[in-house]
Amino acid sequence: EVQLVESGGGLVQPGGSLRLSCAASGFTFSSYWMSWVRQAPGKGLEWVANIKQDGSEKYYVDSVKGRFTISRDNAKNSLYLQMNSLRAEDTAVYYCARDRRGWYDYWGQGTLVTVSS
Amino acid sequence: SYVLTQPPSVSVAPGKTARITCGGNNIGSKSVHWYQQKPGQAPVLVIYYDSDRPSGIPERFSGSNSGNTATLTISRVEAGDEADYYCQVWDSSSDHMVFGGGTKLTVL
DSSP states (O other): OOEEEEEOOEEEOTTOOEEEEEEEESSOGGGSEEEEEEEOTTSOEEEEEEEOTTSSOEEEOGGGTTTEEEEEEGGGTEEEEEEOSOOGGGOEEEEEEEEOSSOEEEEOOOEEEEEOO | OOOOBOOSEEEEOTTSOEEEEEEOTTGGGSOOEEEEEOTTSOOEEEEBTTTBOOTTSOTTEEEEEETTEEEEEEOSOOGGGOEEEEEEEEETTTTEEEEOOOEEEEEO
16 A cells, blocks of 8 residues: 655744655655645645656756755655745645656645744 | 646535536646545545546546646535545646646535
8 A cells, every 4th residue: 555654844933944754655666756745724736846766857846946855765765855944935734745757646644834933 | 837727616516517627728738637635635636647537536537638628527426525626737848747726616
């Protein structure tokens, strides 16, 4: 059974940093692209970033470029999102999702990030 | 950047057919995927590649895509179908994933 479990969310002050993790199991992690997708409270889904199987390609939504870094450790079956210079508008539930290079077939349960003073 | 437009809400009586549209410039040339999200839960894929259903999704869910509009059709709507529905495409020109704004389906 495919499982994606996010962790690392919490309350952080504006300008602060946070690192999200996603532990994958039930599939060959190193064979798939992976993505982070977020959802602000009461709002819709927004793609944040994705990463190729070997980490050689990474893409970001414009609003997080230069502030967020997606990475992965295939040996640990884990996906990460390093978030720096956080802003109030980054407040959201962050989901990791298995990326079929165009669509998502499995999602984690999400982790809430709140940016507030 | 590519934009997908969905109606904010659709209402339908139980047993009837609900149609949720997703508009985009020449969207018929792209593959469209649909997700269902119930309150407090993660999204669930219900349609991929315009009209394919993942295993476990009822046949009542179907999709189509042509011209400037993609459509998710839910036949014989049940109370349990009440949820937010999102369309999504991959914009290959920017290598970005794009979501529609979402449609809240209300079962009357």
